[in-house]
Amino acid sequence: MKLAIDETRCKGCNLCTKVCPYKIFSEGKRLNRKGIALPELDRPERCANCRLQKLYGRQLCGVCQLTCPDQAIHWIDEEPYELHKVAIEY
Amino acid sequence: MxxxxxxxxxxxxxxxxxxxxxxxxxxxxxxxxxxxxxxxxxxxxxxxxxxxxxxxxxxxxxxxxxxxxxxxxxxxxxxxxxxxxxxxxxxxxxxxxxxxxxxxxxxxxxxxxxxxxxxxxxxxxxxxxxxxxxxxxxxxxxxxxxxxxxxxxxxxxxxxxxxxxxxxxxxxxxxxxxxxxxxDTVERVNRKPLVPGTLPFKADADLVPGFPQFGKGHHVHVTGLTHDERGYPAATNPKLHANLVQRLVDKIENARNDMADYDVINPGASRVFIAYGAPVRTVQQVMYDLNDTDIGFLRLRMVWPFPEKALAEFKNAKAFFIPEMNLGQMAREIERHIKLPVISIPKIGGELHTPADLISTLEAHP
Amino acid sequence: MSYEDWYRQDRLPHIFCAGCGNGTIINCTLAAIEQMDWKKEDTVFVSGIGCSSRAPGYILTDSLHTTHGRAIAFATGVKMANPDLHVVVFTGDGDMAAIGGNHFIHACRRNIDLTVICMNNQIYGMTGGQGSPTTPKGCLSSTTPFGCAETPFDLCELATAAGANYVSRWTSYHVKELEKAVKVGLETPGFSFIEALVQCPTAFGRRNKFRQVADHVEYLRSHSLLKAKRDRMLENGEHIPEDMYIVGEITRRKRPAMGVKP
Known part of the structure; x- marks a missing residue:
C-alpha cells in the first residue's frame, strides 16, 4: 500500500502534519496550480497502514485519513507489491 | 354502499x-x-x-x-x-x-x-x-x-x-x-414513482417529477436550496433558479382549469354572487328567498389556483358581489381577472353574513 | 469497502473552508456507520441550515437538507413514519441550540431513536462569525465585538437533563474516540447525542487568537478533560478550571424510547 494525497481535494490546512504518529507529513513549500502548498511526505513507507494492512487484513491507524477534513488522504495499491525495508526510530 | x-x-x-x-x-x-x-x-x-x-x-x-x-x-x-x-x-x-x-x-x-x-x-x-x-x-x-x-x-x-x-x-x-x-371507498390517486435511473428532480411533460421515496435506494438529496435536476444545490445559478421557480408555479397554474371545482347557478344572470366557505350558506338562503333567475351564484370549492374560466361562464354579468369574512381578500383577486364592477361585501367580527346584509347590498346596486 | 464509499464522489471537494473541522466529523461518522453494516438505502441523513448542515449533501444516501433549526423535527417525522430507516441528524450549535432548541429538548424528552451529531464550532460560521449560544464568555465574534457577555450552553448537560439515552462529547482532535462514540450512539436505541467541538479557523479562530488551524486544535486537545478524571478531581476536592471541556461519555441509560424498529 502507498499513501497518496489527492491534489484536487487538499486545501492545505496541514492538520495531517500534527496527527501522524510517525511525522510522515510535513508542511509543503511548493504552491500548486490552485495556490495550495500540499504537505510533503517524508519516507511514507514508514506508515503503519502501508506496511501492515495486507498482513493484518484490516485498516490500521488511519488517523490522518480520519482527521483530513477534505477527504484527501487515502491509500492506493502498489502494483506490483514491493517489500520495503523500513527503519523506524522510536 | x-x-x-x-x-x-x-x-x-x-x-x-x-x-x-x-x-x-x-x-x-x-x-x-x-x-x-x-x-x-x-x-x-x-x-x-x-x-x-x-x-x-x-x-x-x-x-x-x-x-x-x-x-x-x-x-x-x-x-x-x-x-x-x-x-x-x-x-x-x-x-x-x-x-x-x-x-x-x-x-x-x-x-x-x-x-x-x-x-x-x-x-x-x-x-x-x-x-x-x-x-x-x-x-x-x-x-x-x-x-x-x-x-x-x-x-x-x-x-x-x-x-x-x-x-x-x-x-x-x-x-x-x-x-x-x-x-365505503373513496377515489385515490397515488404519487407517480421515480423511474429508476432518471434524475430525481427532472420533470415530465406535466411538470411534475416522479417521487423518489426514501428507503428505496434512490439516494436522493432533498434541499430547500435552489437545486438542479439531480437535487444538488446550485444556489448561485440565475437561469437554473428562474427555471425551477417558474416550473413550481406553472405546474399548478397551468393545471388550474383541469382541477377547477365550482358550481354555476343561473349562468344567464346579470348580478352574480361569488362565495366560498361559510358565506356560501348565506348566499344559498338569499337565492332561495329571492327566487330570481337574474341573480347568479358562483360557488367556489377550490380558491387557489383561482379558476378564472368560471367568471366567463356568466355571459350577461354586469356586476359581481363577493361576501367574505375578511376585508375583501378574494374580491381583490377577482378584480384582477375581470373588467366588470366587483362589489366586496366584507364582514369581520366572527359572525356570518345575514341574508339581510346581502339583500341590502343587492338593493344598493340595482 | 471503506467509509470513503459513502461519499458522493462527484460532489467533492466540499465547500468547507481550509482547516474546517466539519469534514473530520463527517469522516468519523461515516467510519462508525461503515462498521454498523447498514445499507445505504436504509440510512437517511437529515440536517438544518449552517456549515454543519451541508454535510448530508456529500453523503451517498437519501438526505434531507431542511430549514434552519428544524432538522430534528423533520427527522422525527422520517423516523416515526418508517422505523426501519436509520436516521442520523447533522446539526450545528446555532442550528440546534438557538433556533432549534425547543425541538432538541423535546426529541430528548420523547427519546426518539435518532442519532444527533452536533458540530459545535461555537460560532455562526456560514453567516460570517456571529456569536452563538455556545460562544464562550469573553470570546470575540462579529456580534460580540467586546467579548461575549453571556453564559454559554452546556449542550451535553442539556441533553442529559432533557432525557437523552446516550450523550457524549469529543473534539475534532479525538477522531478515534469520536468514531467509537458515534458507533455507540448509533447502536443505542433512543435518542443519542454526540457533541463534537470543531475548529472554525475562518470565523472563530481568526478573531480569537487561533491564527493557525493547528493552534485551535491544540487548544481543544489541551483543554479537554476526561469525564472520569473530572469525577476523580471532584472527589478529591480539586479545583477544575472553568475553561475546560468535559469530554467522554457523559450519559448512558435505558429510558424507554420511541420509534425503535420493532
Whole structure:
C-alpha cells in the first residue's frame, strides 16, 4: 500500500502534519496550480497502514485519513507489491 | 354502499383523511382545529398509522414533510396563528415538491384575535405567506359533507401535483354538525414513482417529477436550496433558479382549469354572487328567498389556483358581489381577472353574513 | 469497502473552508456507520441550515437538507413514519441550540431513536462569525465585538437533563474516540447525542487568537478533560478550571424510547 494525497481535494490546512504518529507529513513549500502548498511526505513507507494492512487484513491507524477534513488522504495499491525495508526510530 | 353519519365538521375532516389513507398526523393543538387532532389520535394508531403531537406548529409541519418523504400520506391541522408559524416550512415543501395536506380551520385575526369565532382571514396568507414565488392549492368547504369530500380530494391533489394542499375551513364549518353520507371507498390517486435511473428532480411533460421515496435506494438529496435536476444545490445559478421557480408555479397554474371545482347557478344572470366557505350558506338562503333567475351564484370549492374560466361562464354579468369574512381578500383577486364592477361585501367580527346584509347590498346596486 | 464509499464522489471537494473541522466529523461518522453494516438505502441523513448542515449533501444516501433549526423535527417525522430507516441528524450549535432548541429538548424528552451529531464550532460560521449560544464568555465574534457577555450552553448537560439515552462529547482532535462514540450512539436505541467541538479557523479562530488551524486544535486537545478524571478531581476536592471541556461519555441509560424498529 502507498499513501497518496489527492491534489484536487487538499486545501492545505496541514492538520495531517500534527496527527501522524510517525511525522510522515510535513508542511509543503511548493504552491500548486490552485495556490495550495500540499504537505510533503517524508519516507511514507514508514506508515503503519502501508506496511501492515495486507498482513493484518484490516485498516490500521488511519488517523490522518480520519482527521483530513477534505477527504484527501487515502491509500492506493502498489502494483506490483514491493517489500520495503523500513527503519523506524522510536 | 354508503352510510349516514351525524358529524361535526372537524370529525368529518379527520374521517375523510382516514378514508383517503392518511397514515401520519403530526400537529399541535389550536382552537378551533383541535377536534381533528383528537379524532386522529383516537383512530390512527388502531389502523397502523402514526399520531404524534409535536412541540409546536413548526415541528408539526416539519414532521409531516419528513414523513411524506418516506411515502406516508401525511397531514397536520391548525388555525391562523399556527399557519403563520408554518410558513417557512410550507415554502420548503413547495420548493422540494413534498406532497402534504394542511387543514386550516380559520379564526379571527390578526394575532390571537378571536380563537372561537369564524373568519376567512388567511386566504391571502395561504397563497403568498412564504417568501419567494410558489404556488399551492387551497380548497374551501361550505358543508360538513364537503369537509369529508374535500379532505379526500386534498390528499389526491397533493399526491398528483406534489404540492402542499390546504383545506381552508372556518370555525363555523369546523364546529357545525350536519348529516354526512360516507361512501365505503373513496377515489385515490397515488404519487407517480421515480423511474429508476432518471434524475430525481427532472420533470415530465406535466411538470411534475416522479417521487423518489426514501428507503428505496434512490439516494436522493432533498434541499430547500435552489437545486438542479439531480437535487444538488446550485444556489448561485440565475437561469437554473428562474427555471425551477417558474416550473413550481406553472405546474399548478397551468393545471388550474383541469382541477377547477365550482358550481354555476343561473349562468344567464346579470348580478352574480361569488362565495366560498361559510358565506356560501348565506348566499344559498338569499337565492332561495329571492327566487330570481337574474341573480347568479358562483360557488367556489377550490380558491387557489383561482379558476378564472368560471367568471366567463356568466355571459350577461354586469356586476359581481363577493361576501367574505375578511376585508375583501378574494374580491381583490377577482378584480384582477375581470373588467366588470366587483362589489366586496366584507364582514369581520366572527359572525356570518345575514341574508339581510346581502339583500341590502343587492338593493344598493340595482 | 471503506467509509470513503459513502461519499458522493462527484460532489467533492466540499465547500468547507481550509482547516474546517466539519469534514473530520463527517469522516468519523461515516467510519462508525461503515462498521454498523447498514445499507445505504436504509440510512437517511437529515440536517438544518449552517456549515454543519451541508454535510448530508456529500453523503451517498437519501438526505434531507431542511430549514434552519428544524432538522430534528423533520427527522422525527422520517423516523416515526418508517422505523426501519436509520436516521442520523447533522446539526450545528446555532442550528440546534438557538433556533432549534425547543425541538432538541423535546426529541430528548420523547427519546426518539435518532442519532444527533452536533458540530459545535461555537460560532455562526456560514453567516460570517456571529456569536452563538455556545460562544464562550469573553470570546470575540462579529456580534460580540467586546467579548461575549453571556453564559454559554452546556449542550451535553442539556441533553442529559432533557432525557437523552446516550450523550457524549469529543473534539475534532479525538477522531478515534469520536468514531467509537458515534458507533455507540448509533447502536443505542433512543435518542443519542454526540457533541463534537470543531475548529472554525475562518470565523472563530481568526478573531480569537487561533491564527493557525493547528493552534485551535491544540487548544481543544489541551483543554479537554476526561469525564472520569473530572469525577476523580471532584472527589478529591480539586479545583477544575472553568475553561475546560468535559469530554467522554457523559450519559448512558435505558429510558424507554420511541420509534425503535420493532
Amino acid at each position: 354508503t352510510r349516514t353519519e351525524f358529524w361535526q365538521g372537524n370529525t368529518a375532516c379527520a374521517e375523510g383523511a382516514l378514508a383517503a389513507g392518511c397514515n401520519f398526523f403530526g400537529g399541535y393543538p389550536i382552537t378551533p382545529s383541535t377536534e381533528v387532532a383528537e379524532h386522529m389520535a383516537a383512530k390512527l394508531p388502531k389502523r397502523g398509522g402514526v399520531f404524534i403531537q409535536m412541540e409546536d406548529e413548526i415541528a408539526g409541519i416539519a414532521s409531516i414533510i419528513g414523513a411524506a418523504w418516506t411515502g406516508a400520506r401525511a397531514m397536520t391541522a391548525t388555525s391562523g396563528p399556527g399557519l403563520s408559524l408554518m410558513m417557512e416550512n410550507i415554502g420548503f415543501a413547495a420548493m422540494t415538491e413534498t406532497p402534504c395536506v394542511v387543514i386550516n380551520v380559520q379564526r379571527g385575526g390578526p394575532s390571537t384575535g378571536q380563537p372561537t369565532m369564524s373568519a376567512q382571514g388567511d386566504m391571502m396568507q395561504v397563497r403568498f405567506g412564504s417568501q419567494g414565488d410558489y404556488a399551492i392549492i387551497a380548497l374551501c368547504p361550505a358543508t360538513v359533507q364537503e369537509m369529508f369530500e374535500l379532505t379526500v380530494k386534498a390528499f389526491n391533489l397533493a399526491d398528483k401535483y406534489r404540492v402542499p394542499v390546504f383545506l381552508m375551513a372556518d370555525e363555523t364549518i369546523g364546529h357545525m354538525r350536519e348529516k354526512v353520507i360516507v361512501p
